[in-house]
Structure formats: structure tokens, C-alpha cells
Amino acid sequence: MLSINLAVAGISFAPKNFEVKGSQAVFVDFITMESVVTYDLKEKETTAESTIHFKVIKKGKPLFDLKEKVIRATLTGSPVKIVEVDSPDRETSYMMVDQTLEPGDYTLTLTNLIEANQRYDWYGKSVRAAFWMSDLTDRKYLEQYLPTNLEFDQFALTMHVKMVGNAKMDLHEVYTNGQLTVNGKNDFTIEFPEYFTASSFYYHLSVQNSFEKTSFNFKSINGKQVPVVVYSSSTSNVRSATTKTKKVLAELEGKLGAWPHPSLVVYVAGSGGMEHSGATRTSLYALGHELIHSYYARGVMPMDGNSGWMDEAIASWRDDGYQVAQRPSFGSSTMSGHSPYRRTTDRKAYSQGANFMAYLNYQLSEQGGLIAFLKHFHDLNSHKSVTTKMFKQELESYSGMSFTREFDRYIYGQKKEQSTDKAGVKENPYHVELSEKELENLL
Numbered sequence: 069m070l071s072i073n074l075a076v077a078g079i080s081f082a083p084k085n086f087e088v089k090g091s092q093a094v095f096v097d098f099i100t101m102e103s104v105v106t107y108d109l110k111e112k113e114t115t116a117e118s119t120i121h122f123k124v125i126k127k128g129k130p131l132f133d134l135k136e137k138v139i140r141a142t143l144t145g146s147p148v149k150i151v152e153v154d155s156p157d158r159e160t161s162y163m164m165v166d167q168t169l170e171p172g173d174y175t176l177t178l179t180n181l182i183e184a185n186q187r188y189d190w191y192g193k194s195v196r197a198a199f200w201m202s203d204l205t206d207r208k209y210l211e212q213y214l215p216t217n218l219e220f221d222q223f224a225l226t227m228h229v230k231m232v233g234n235a236k237m238d239l240h241e242v243y244t245n246g247q248l249t250v251n252g253k254n255d256f257t258i259e260f261p262e263y264f265t266a267s268s269f270y271y272h273l274s275v276q277n278s279f280e281k282t283s284f285n286f287k288s289i290n291g292k293q294v295p296v297v298v299y300s301s302s303t304s305n306v307r308s309a310t311t312k313t314k315k316v317l318a319e320l321e322g323k324l325g326a327w328p329h330p331s332l333v334v335y336v337a338g339s340g341g342m343e344h345s346g347a348t349r350t351s352l353y354a355l356g357h358e359l360i361h362s363y364y365a366r367g368v369m370p371m372d373g374n375s376g377w378m379d380e381a382i383a384s385w386r387d388d389g390y391q392v393a394q395r396p397s398f399g400s401s402t403m404s405g406h407s408p409y410r411r412t413t414d415r416k417a418y419s420q421g422a423n424f425m426a427y428l429n430y431q432l433s434e435q436g437g438l439i440a441f442l443k444h445f446h447d448l449n450s451h452k453s454v455t456t457k458m459f460k461q462e463l464e465s466y467s468g469m470s471f472t473r474e475f476d477r478y479i480y481g482q483k484k485e486q487s488t489d490k491a492g493v494k495e496n497p498y499h500v501e502l503s504e505k506e507l508e509n510l511l
Contacts, residue, residue: 078221079125081371081455083408086156093153093164094128098223099173100262103214105182107273109192110233114182115139118215123173130165130174133211133218133266139179143167150178155409160206163215176215184212187511194238195231196511198272200349201342203365203376203413204499209266216266218411220371220453224262229273230255239276243299243333245269245347263451265369270333270347274511280306286317290326300336308352309336316356320363323439328367328450337510341498349510354498357383368446371453376413377403377479378459381421382442385429387498390439393426396474402481404456418497424478432467441466456480 082095103118116136124130131153138150149166165176186197202208210216217223227246231237231254242248246258246269260269281299288294294317298309313334321327329346334355341354343361350358365379381403385391403414403421414421429438445462460475476482502510 078453079123081220081453082218083155083372085126085128088129088153088164091168092126092128093131093162094124094126095220096130096132096217097123097125098132098217098221099123100224100226101215102226102228104228104230105214107186107188107195107197107229107231108233109188109195109231109237112188112192114186114195114197115179116182116214117177117179120176120178120215121173122176122217124169124171127168127170129168130176131162132165132215133161133207134163134178134180134215135207135212136180136182136184138163139181141165141176141178143177144175148176155407157407157409159407159409160411178215180215182213185507185511187508192234193236194240194275196274196278198511199269200507200510201267201269201344202499202501203267203342203380204415204501206412210269211266218372219265219267219369222263222265222453225260225264225269227258227260227271228256229258240273241276243270243272243274243297243335243347245329245331245333245344246271264345265453268345268366268369270344270349272335272349272511282306282310284310286314286327286332288326289321292326294327294330294332296332296334298334298336300338302336302338305336305338305352309334309355312352312355313359316359319356320360324360324363324443324446327362328446329362332362335510339500339502339506339510341500357387357498360386363446363450364442367451368449369451369453370413371455372408373410373412373414374404374406374408375453375455375459377417377421378454378456380413380417381425383498384418384422385425385438388422388426390429390437391422391426392430392433392437393423394430396420396427396478397423398478400477400481401479404475404479405481420478424474427474427478428463428471431469431471435467 079097085094099121101120105116141150151166153164185200188195240254246260249257279299280303285293300306333347335349337349341350343358345366348358360383364382370376398420401420
């Protein structure tokens with residue numbers, strides 16, 4: 069029943085279907101996906117073969133995304149062409165099955181290369197790889213590695229990881245926020261849950277014992293023992309992150325409720341930062357910011373790029389000390405006023421968005437402040453995707469106040485005002501963008 073509800077909700081929030089060269093391109097609903105990722109140490113080549121069960125709601129050519137090179141594809145057993153298309157406003161691009169389908173259930177099998185964020189050793193004995201992601205650059209989620217739907221959709225993924233090409237290969241290990249099974253030497257299966265979206269997955273493959281690490285259980289306020297793994301190239305980072313993780317988890321549970329994921333993985337990479345559902349690649353500085361994202365961003369999840377401002381605003385407001393502001397200190401913004409096809413977060417969320425949350429905190433002061441509402445909203449929507457409209461509607465229902473004027477001006481940008489811009493638009497200090505070489509060095 070849960071998967072059906074998530075599917076119905078997700079596809080109803082997909083962007084508008086559009087025309088491509090006289091044909092209708094349509095967004096679809098992924099039901100499940102199974103992928104076999106094979107690392108060939110002899111050829112130093114990685115391939116993924118994915119089987120996607122999906123549903124077509126409206127007649128047309130199905131849309132999904134994948135940035136890597138497609139080697140072959142079949143639709144229900146017959147070869148099919150996959151082409152890249154732009155959104156109507158060229159905001160982003162997608163991959164499209166070049167065959168018009170009637171509404172119904174279908175199976176797409178697709179094989180692609182994986183070249184991003186991996187490194188084979190010179191002697192063909194090992195490989196290091198990861199699914200690093202970013203919410204600030206277009207098409208930087210799962211589509212960098214495997215075929216996937218957009219963030220509006222939630223689906224289960226089973227991923228098999230295999231290595232071939234050298235009988236004397238090194239032993240490897242996997243860090244992940246999925247359920248990991250070690251089938252044998254360098255043979256893994258990861259089960260990711262059905263509430264995950266394209267931005268949820270955490271996967272890091274490395275040579276065994278390459279990192280310093282520690283494991284412990286965190287006792288949640290609901291009585292459950294949450295297994296935690298902290299790892300880094302630095303022993304001191306592991307110690308510091310372990311202490312800080314325990315402190316921040318206690319803080320967040322006290323304000324927002326029990327940890328919303330079955331486990332937690334913390335990779336203290338020393339630079340950059342990115343949140344996943346119950347996992348993070350982070351610096352010590354950004355750890356608190358990334359952990360609250362497992363409540364807002366990868367617990368309550370954004371439906372699209374116009375929704376991503378909320379979680380960054382909430383996390384940055386927390387970083388600033390849960391401030392109170394009698395009025396926003398900027399004139400207006402379009403944090404949620406972009407193209408409906410936008411897939412990235414507006415960077416103004418870190419400053420102006422945080423300031424707007426401080427204003428909401430002031431407005432809700434007689435009702436326990438913004439934290440009380442955020443706990444309420446999280447309780448209603450944990451493991452669900454939400455939009456700005458849904459956030460506003462529940463805020464108004466909870467408070468008994470209208471926030472239409474404020475959202476129109478400060479979030480949608482419908483009422484342009486002369487901006488004093490005291491909040492400014494600062495560079496994101498937590499999700500620092502890294503070069504390809506810098507990301508490779510984190511493997």
C-alpha cells in the first residue's frame with residue numbers, strides 16, 4: 069500500500085509533459101529498479117545493467133535521466149533507441165525512450181558505462197568508486213551513474229556490485245545507506261528502500277581497511293538502537309566526528325523527534341559536504357548542517373528544484389543559532405519562483421532563506437516557535453516528498469495565519485520590492501563545490 073501511495077503522489081507532481089518533434093514526451097512512474105554494477109579490473113571499465121519496471125500514465129515517449137553513455141537498451145525484450153532531449157525552456161535535459169507507448173506497465177533494460185568518480189589502480193588489483201552527488205549543479209544526482217527518475221518519484225533499487233578480471237584482486241568494502249549483504253569476496257548486494265529518490269542514495273566502494281573507522285549504536289529517544297559508522301582517512305577526524313555526531317543527534321532528536329532512518333553513515337572527507345538519507349560526506353565544520361538534512365532534505369524530501377530552498381534554509385537557520393527576526397532583511401526573492409523544470413536548489417536559500425525561517429520563528433513565537441512546527445511537519449511527511457505549496461498550506465493550517473503575502477514576496481518573487489539585502493547572497497559554506505579531481509581524491 070505504501071509504494072502505491074508514494075507512486076500516485078509522485079507522478080502527480082511531475083513537471084508538465086511536452087512536445088518533442090511532433091511527439092509527446094511524458095514523465096513516468098518508476099516502480100522498481102535492479103542494477104548490476106560490474107567493475108572489470110583487467111579492462112579498467114565499469115558497466116551497469118539496469119532493469120526498470122515503470123508505469124506510463126499518459127500516452128507518449130517515456131522520460132527518465134542518465135548522463136553516462138548508453139551501450140544498449142531493450143523495451144520489453146525488443147531493442148529501443150534512447151535519445152537526449154531538452155526541457156521546453158532548456159532549463160535541463162533528459163533521456164527519452166524513442167517509442168510512443170500507451171498507458172500501462174513496461175520493462176526497460178539498459179546497459180551503460182560508468183566513468184564518473186572512480187579510479188582503478190595501475191596493477192588492476194583494486195578500484196575505488198562512489199556515487200558523489202550535488203544539489204547545486206544540474207543532473208548531479210543518481211543520473212550520473214545509473215538510469216533514474218527525477219526527484220518527484222520514489223522507488224526501490226536493488227544494486228548488485230561485482231568485480232571481475234583479476235583472480236588476485238584486493239579485498240574491497242562498501243559504505244552505504246542501503247541494506248548491505250556481502251555475498252562473497254568482492255560480491256555485494258545493496259537494497260535501497262522504496263521511499264528513496266534520485267538524491268537519497270549513498271554508495272562508496274573502497275579497498276578494505278583504507279580508512280580509519282569506528283562503529284557504535286546511538287540510542288534514539290524512541291528506544292531503538294541506531295547503528296552508526298564514522299570513517300575518515302584521519303584517526304583524529306574519526307574521534308572528533310564521533311563526539312560531534314553524538315552531540316548533534318541528541319540536539320536534533322530533542323527538537324525534531326527520533327532519528328528518521330535505520331542507520332547513519334558519516335564520511336569525514338575533510339572538504340565539501342553533501343547529504344543523503346541517513347548518510348553524509350562532510351567536513352567536521354559542516355557535520356551539523358548535514359545531519360539536520362536527514363530530517364529536512366533526505367527525510368522530508370524536496371519534490372523538485374523549486375522545493376529545495378526549504379531544507380537549505382532550515383539547515384542554515386539552525387547553523388545560525390535558531391534566530392528570530394521581526395521581519396525579513398531582504399526585499400524579495402524567487403527561491404521558489406523558477407522554471408517548473410528546474411532541478412537545482414537556489415543558492416539564496418543559505419542566506420535569505422535562513423532569514424525567512426527566522427521571520428517564521430518570530431511569527432510562531434506564541435505557538436512554540438518554528439521548531440514546534442517543523443517537528444509537526446516532519447511527523448506528517450517523513451519519507452515523503454513535498455513542495456513549497458504543501459509547506460505553506462500546512463504552516464497556515466497549523467498557525468491559523470495567512471502567509472500568502474510573505475510567500476508571494478519573499479519566496480515566489482511575485483511582488484518586487486526595493487531590496488535592502490541585509491541578509492545578502494553568500495556562497496554556500498557547507499556544500500562547497502569540488503572539482504572532478506578533488507572528488508576523485510576523496511575516493
